Amino acid sequence: MTSPFLEAVALACERDLRVLFERLDFALHPGQMLQIAGPNGSGKTSLLRLLAGLMQPTEGEIRLAGRPLAEQRGELTRNLLWIGHAAGIKGLLSPEENLAWLCALHTPEPRTALWTALEAVGLRGFEDVPCHTLSAGQQRRVALARLYLDAPPLWVLDEPFTALDKHGVAQLEEHLARHCESGGMVVLTTHHSLTRKPAGYRELDLARAGSLADE
Numbered sequence: 723m724t725s726p727f728l729e730a731v732a733l734a735c736e737r738d739l740r741v742l743f744e745r746l747d748f749a750l751h752p753g754q755m756l757q758i759a760g761p762n763g764s765g766k767t768s769l770l771r772l773l774a775g776l777m778q779p780t781e782g783e784i785r786l787a788g789r790p791l792a793e794q795r796g797e798l799t800r801n802l803l804w805i806g807h808a809a810g811i812k813g814l815l816s817p818e819e820n821l822a823w824l825c826a827l828h829t830p831e832p833r834t835a836l837w838t839a840l841e842a843v844g845l846r847g848f849e850d851v852p853c854h855t856l857s858a859g860q861q862r863r864v865a866l867a868r869l870y871l872d873a874p875p876l877w878v879l880d881e882p883f884t885a886l887d888k889h890g891v892a893q894l895e896e897h898l899a900r901h902c903e904s905g906g907m908v909v910l911t912t913h914h915s916l917t918r919k920p921a922g923y924r925e926l927d928l929a930r931a932g933s934l935a936d937e
């Protein structure tokens with residue numbers, strides 16, 4: 723097997739002097755989806771924040787294409803799309819303005835592409851209203867519209883299904899699976915049980931954390 727795109731080696735995370743997990747190993751290759759499972763407070767969000775370079779591990783290392791993440795901030799920004807559990811939407815801006823702003827961190831997109839992405843998440847007709855007038859599920863959809871643009875290969879998503887209706891959940895599951903099936907990668911947390919899983923799906927339960935490196 724080729725070297726993993728993303729790799730966690732002997733990872734440990736401590737917060738407020740409490741060890742959330744330790745000696746955690748896993749590897750992620752193109753085409754794979756990794757669902758981080760575990761009870762509330764077990765460290766799922768903390769692990770995603772480590773992978774996104776937003777926190778440093780207490781011990782161990784995260785590697786991107788075989789090199790320490792800490793040495794490759796630029797590569798990380800180019801390759802990773804992070805959507806946190808809060809939708810991260812600015813209420814005074816419209817869906818189009820929010821999306822344009824979020825995309826500017828990676829690749830600025832033309833207006834037509836923004837509108838196509840908003841249509842893909844069911845926001846046709848809402849493109850230019852202030853986001854504070856949208857429902858929680860609609861605001862979540864604004865954030866998720868980034869996944870319908872020219873997105874980087876690795877998606878790190880914290881509770882992406884929050885506030886979505888049944889149809890929204892099914893559509894997002896399909897989109898994530900297809901991203902993996904076309905060579906992308908997804909690491910996500912969700913308390914919901916996925917019904918559409920790509921062939922490269924694996925689960926890492928932090929309540930039973932251990933090794934999920936290449937066997």
Ligand SMILES: Nc1ncnc2c1ncn2[C@@H]1O[C@H](COP(=O)(O)OP(=O)(O)OP(=O)(O)O)[C@@H](O)[C@H]1O
Pocket residue numbers: 737738742760761762763764765766767768769
């Ligand atoms: N900013 C912070 N400062 C200190 N401790 C924190 C902070 N954020 C989270 N923690 C602690 O870290 C532990 C793990 O939190 P985390 O959010 O990673 O868990 P989680 O598994 O994602 O939980 P949930 O399923 O409830 O979303 C919790 O006990 C929490 O109190």
